Amino acid sequence: NFVLTQPHSVSESPGKTVTISCSRSSGSIASNFVQWYQQRPDSAPTLVIYDDNQRPSGVPDRFSASIDSSSNSASLTISGLTTEDEADYYCQSYDSRHVLFGGGTKLTVL
Amino acid sequence: QMQLQESGPGLVKPSETLSLTCTVSGSSITSGFYWGWIRQPPGKGLEWIGSISHSNTTYYNSSLKSRVTMSVDTSKNQFSLRVNFVTAADTAVYYCARDINIGRRIDPWGQGTLVTVSS
Numbered sequence: 001n002f003v004l005t006q007p008h009s010v011s012e013s014p015g016k017t018v019t020i021s022c023s024r025s026s027g028s029i030a031s032n033f034v035q036w037y038q039q040r041p042d043s044a045p046t047l048v049i050y051d052d053n054q055r056p057s058g059v060p061d062r063f064s065a066s067i068d069s070s071s072n073s074a075s076l077t078i079s080g081l082t083t084e085d086e087a088d089y090y091c092q093s094y095d096s097r098h099v100l101f102g103g104g105t106k107l108t109v110l
Numbered sequence: 111q112m113q114l115q116e117s118g119p120g121l122v123k124p125s126e127t128l129s130l131t132c133t134v135s136g137s138s139i140t141s142g143f144y145w146g147w148i149r150q151p152p153g154k155g156l157e158w159i160g161s162i163s164h165s166n167t168t169y170y171n172s173s174l175k176s177r178v179t180m181s182v183d184t185s186k187n188q189f190s191l192r193v194n195f196v197t198a199a200d201t202a203v204y205y206c207a208r209d210i211n212i213g214r215r216i217d218p219w220g221q222g223t224l225v226t227v228s229s
Contacts, residue, residue, distance in 0.1 A: 001172075035215060037156075044205055045156065047217035056217065090156055094213025097169045099146070099158035 002026045004091050004102035011108040016081050020105045022091030023073040034074040035092045036065055038085075039104075045090065049076060081109050112137040114206050114220035122200075122227050128193040132206030132220060139182060140164040145189045146209035146216060147180065149202040157202075161209040162189055169212055196227045 003025040012018040022034065036049035047056050049065040052074065067074045074093075078085055086109045091102040118130035132145065139145065146161035160170035162180040170178050179192045193200060207219040 033214060035213075037216075044219040044222050046219070047215065050215040050217070092156075092213065092216065097212050098171065099161070099209070099213035099216075101148075101156040101158065104155045 001095055001098055001100060002093075004093060004100055006089075006091060006102040006105045008103070009106040009108065011110055012081055014081050014083065014109055017077060017079040018081060018107065020076045020078075020089050020091075020107065021073050022075070022102050023071070024093070027095065028069065029067050029072045029074055030069050032093045032095055034065070034067060036063075036074075036076045037090045037092065039088045039090065041087070048089075078107075083109050085109055112208065112218055114208070114218060116204060116206050116220045116223040118223060118225070120224060120226060122196055122225060123229050124197055124227055125195055128191070128196050128200060128225055128227070130191045130204055130206075130223065130225070132189050132191075134187045134189075134208075137208075139187045139189065140184055144169075144209040144212060145182070146207050147191045148205045148207060148216070148219075149200075150205070150222070151199075151202045158213070159191065159193075159204075161212055198227050201225065201227045 005023045033051045037045035038048045039045040048059050053065045062079045065076045088104045090104045113135045115133050122128045144161040147159040162168045177194045182189045203222040203224050205222045207216045
């Protein structure tokens with residue numbers, strides 16, 4: 001199985017845009033869809049992106065995502081940051097009936 | 111809308127068996143998806159434990175496979191997790207969730223339940 005690597009933390013100011021990366025260690029990032037989850041403190045994770053770049057209903061369009069085959073990575077972009085976006089974000093993918101999560105990125109909005 | 115709720119003991123002794131149940135409401139467990147367990151040790155990231163279909167087809171994390179058993183009770187709209195021979199390393203918040211086709215989309219999640227392994 002492959003490993004998904006995320007930066008430990010990122011920070012940005014309210015109103016700005018931040019991008020969180022998720023690098024796949026082996027195999028093509030395009031081979032299996034990537035999902036993104038938001039986990040606020042003391043709460044369960046919630047899905048914010050599925051199938052690389054699709055937003056579930058109810059997720060604002062400030063959240064977007066993409067994959068980049070040249071860097072073999074996925075990215076989550078959040079624009080118009082608010083303090084409500086302060087949370088941990090996890091990328092997730094799968095392979096051969098096995099589910100993998102990235103280590104998570106703590107987003108601080110300050 | 112669909113909701114999931116974990117239940118089970120919050121404290122388990124080392125070497126014993128951890129048992130949790132997830133009750134699904136707002137949708138039938140036979141609706142054609144998979145149902146998964148994910149755990150999160152305190153202060154750490156998410157780890158997939160495994161997923162099960164309503165017909166009891168199971169897929170487990172290879173790192174836990176020797177100690178994990180999942181089952182489904184369609185009459186109660188519930189699915190369950192058992193982890194044998196637990197150690198302190200199994201202390202975590204355990205989440206149940208709907209898993210669309212083994213990791214294609216994990217949503218929604220239960221609120222999670224903390225299980226502590228300690229004597």
